[in-house]
Amino acid sequence: MRYSFQLFCFLWIILFLTSGCNHKSEKLELISPNQKLILSFALDQNGKPYYQLSHQSQPILEKSYLSFSFKDQPALAENLIITSSEQDEKQETWETVWGEQKTIEDHHRSLKIFLEEKEEPKRKWEITFKLFDDGMALRHHFPDQENLQEFAITDERTEFKLTGDHTCWWIPADYDSYEYLFTESKISEVDSSLYNVRLLANTIMEKHAVNTPLTMKTGEGIYLSIHEANLTDYAGMTLRIEDDKRTLTSSLVPAPDRTKVKGKTPFSTPWRTVIVAEKATDLVESTMILNLNEPNKITDISWIKPEKYIGIWWEMHLGKSSWDMASGKHGATTENAFKYIDFAAEHGFKGILIEGWNTGWEHWLGPDREDNFDFVTPYPDFDIEKITAYAQEKGVHLIGHHETAGAVNTYEKHLDHALDFLNKYHIPAVKTGYVGTIFPKGEYHHGQWMVNHYRRVVTKAAAKKVMILAHEPIKPTGIRRTYPNMMAREGLRGSEFNSPGGGGLKPEHLTIIPFTRMLGGPIDYTPGIFKLNLDEYKEGGYSVPTTLTYQLAEYIVVYGPMQMASDLPEHYEGHPQFIKDVAVDWEKSIVLNGEIGEYITIVRKDRHSYDWFLGSLTDENAREITIETTFLDPDLSYEAIIYADGEEADFEKNNSDYRIERKDISHNQQLNIRLARGGGQAIHFKAKQ
Numbered sequence: 001m002r003y004s005f006q007l008f009c010f011l012w013i014i015l016f017l018t019s020g021c022n023h024k025s026e027k028l029e030l031i032s033p034n035q036k037l038i039l040s041f042a043l044d045q046n047g048k049p050y051y052q053l054s055h056q057s058q059p060i061l062e063k064s065y066l067s068f069s070f071k072d073q074p075a076l077a078e079n080l081i082i083t084s085s086e087q088d089e090k091q092e093t094w095e096t097v098w099g100e101q102k103t104i105e106d107h108h109r110s111l112k113i114f115l116e117e118k119e120e121p122k123r124k125w126e127i128t129f130k131l132f133d134d135g136m137a138l139r140h141h142f143p144d145q146e147n148l149q150e151f152a153i154t155d156e157r158t159e160f161k162l163t164g165d166h167t168c169w170w171i172p173a174d175y176d177s178y179e180y181l182f183t184e185s186k187i188s189e190v191d192s193s194l195y196n197v198r199l200l201a202n203t204i205m206e207k208h209a210v211n212t213p214l215t216m217k218t219g220e221g222i223y224l225s226i227h228e229a230n231l232t233d234y235a236g237m238t239l240r241i242e243d244d245k246r247t248l249t250s251s252l253v254p255a256p257d258r259t260k261v262k263g264k265t266p267f268s269t270p271w272r273t274v275i276v277a278e279k280a281t282d283l284v285e286s287t288m289i290l291n292l293n294e295p296n297k298i299t300d301i302s303w304i305k306p307e308k309y310i311g312i313w314w315e316m317h318l319g320k321s322s323w324d325m326a327s328g329k330h331g332a333t334t335e336n337a338f339k340y341i342d343f344a345a346e347h348g349f350k351g352i353l354i355e356g357w358n359t360g361w362e363h364w365l366g367p368d369r370e371d372n373f374d375f376v377t378p379y380p381d382f383d384i385e386k387i388t389a390y391a392q393e394k395g396v397h398l399i400g401h402h403e404t405a406g407a408v409n410t411y412e413k414h415l416d417h418a419l420d421f422l423n424k425y426h427i428p429a430v431k432t433g434y435v436g437t438i439f440p441k442g443e444y445h446h447g448q449w450m451v452n453h454y455r456r457v458v459t460k461a462a463a464k465k466v467m468i469l470a471h472e473p474i475k476p477t478g479i480r481r482t483y484p485n486m487m488a489r490e491g492l493r494g495s496e497f498n499s500p501g502g503g504g505l506k507p508e509h510l511t512i513i514p515f516t517r518m519l520g521g522p523i524d525y526t527p528g529i530f531k532l533n534l535d536e537y538k539e540g541g542y543s544v545p546t547t548l549t550y551q552l553a554e555y556i557v558v559y560g561p562m563q564m565a566s567d568l569p570e571h572y573e574g575h576p577q578f579i580k581d582v583a584v585d586w587e588k589s590i591v592l593n594g595e596i597g598e599y600i601t602i603v604r605k606d607r608h609s610y611d612w613f614l615g616s617l618t619d620e621n622a623r624e625i626t627i628e629t630t631f632l633d634p635d636l637s638y639e640a641i642i643y644a645d646g647e648e649a650d651f652e653k654n655n656s657d658y659r660i661e662r663k664d665i666s667h668n669q670q671l672n673i674r675l676a677r678g679g680g681q682a683i684h685f686k687a688k689q
């Protein structure tokens, strides 16, 4: 008895010492520049890598394991050893070509861990962590090595193990679309069967999985948002909620052969990112995604210019005109183009998007979409020579439209000519579109093959000096830093859903978007619907579910460097000047207040003047907000032109009631903002000379 007790103690001590020893030698730590975030990395007894993250000593992510499985070779998951590690710190400031801020600080610390399998095939795997004050990022890298060359990843399992059943704002893990309203629920309640939406392309394979950015609020009031940065030559990442309802695992969009990513060493994955914020507003001001992308690769940037645009667009969505000519109500006619050009020139809009200008729209969503559009043949009633000459004369330009209807090989076949065509007609930007399922069949919008396609379009366009506005895109992951001709994209339920047949929007939508989708990057939301009552377009009546000043606030709240004034020219007559005055490129942006799904107020300073602009909007609840004008320059005085909801304004009962007020204002004053139900407010702080 005594003997076995001694043996027990002895064994226990050995175990303690060895595990303590292992632990000590293998636990690596990294601390953020402001000391608030701590990341630790270690291998468990089986040589499996995991990391943990804490904020102000409170755990944020618990033991989260990392592993890969491959086709035709063993998984990389265990029996690993740390061969070495490196730490580094970087602090620099860089300037954006355009954006929400003119200068951005990149201050982070990094930890690079070199792993190797203990036994044959002794494959090597490197993991780099970066800690910024606003969050954590990690990236996997497979260096060039004999026993890992060409590979097909069947699963990447990067885990994010949560500390509780957080509240989250989510859309389903659709492989083809992000065009959903967000749902607020607990992580344990995420269930895509709540969505019975039918989109032109939608593929939801996992019930308990979401697309990113996934934003959450912990029980302790900390905000987290998981996304990815620099999505290059890889499949898009969705997040699966495992059965424990705590562990989120990366779940990659598959290729037709059901593998996820094909590659060859040396090979890096995108960054897996977690923004950590003490206030919801700090999420929106995070710059981590951009800091994780490579610097601008375009040397001559003189042709990259943010701008506002109008378009022959909403009239199609209202059913007033059509994209195709055979319908007899073709929208893209020479005459109509002239009307829009005149309107743009008169009111200071630089771009005119014209959809339905090219042949092929008769069969654009038919079963066989290959070889339908060639992107260089205008319809006979659209005189491209005359129209572009007239636009030039008036000092404005067209924005091209390449709707591929998902026929991607067809688009690639014509892409060079299509870009040359744009150059020939002095068209500096093009809106691309990928409505419907992808051809060849089996590919998804968010898979590796499409990620590479979208990138080819951006880089080819950069070589031809063409700016891109992408619809039905891959989500933004900060590529705009490297290719600043990647202006804005859809990748959300945009304003087109305001159309009577569109499927609907809710006022709360844009109180969620800034804290979720917008964390990835700029949006082509196409705001500015002024004629909100659309009864004439729908039996039983229909009205856009916002007030008019909410539509104005969208120009500030929903960031994009190419902002559309999307309504019909005649609907702007006699209405607020704000859309004409509002800037599109910013020196500084500050989120003054906001709670996810409730309200938000953002102010932005014009990059080319001393003026500031404010946008504030609310969900279906009216509210009063007080702001302080601490952002204004103390040495200047301003005239505030305030576009506010009228006394009777209400998104359901009276959405067109608004008032305009002017008052002198300076630094450090208080301003009360009253928002109607589904309402908004926009302010132009005009610096006095």
Ligand code: NOJ
Residues within 6 Å of the ligand: 313, 355, 403, 433, 435, 471, 472, 490, 496
């Ligand atoms: C969907 C786009 O989001 C919309 O803006 C466009 O008008 C149609 N596709 C047609 O290309």
Ligand code: CA
Residues within 6 Å of the ligand: 179, 471, 472, 490
């Ligand atoms: Ca769309």
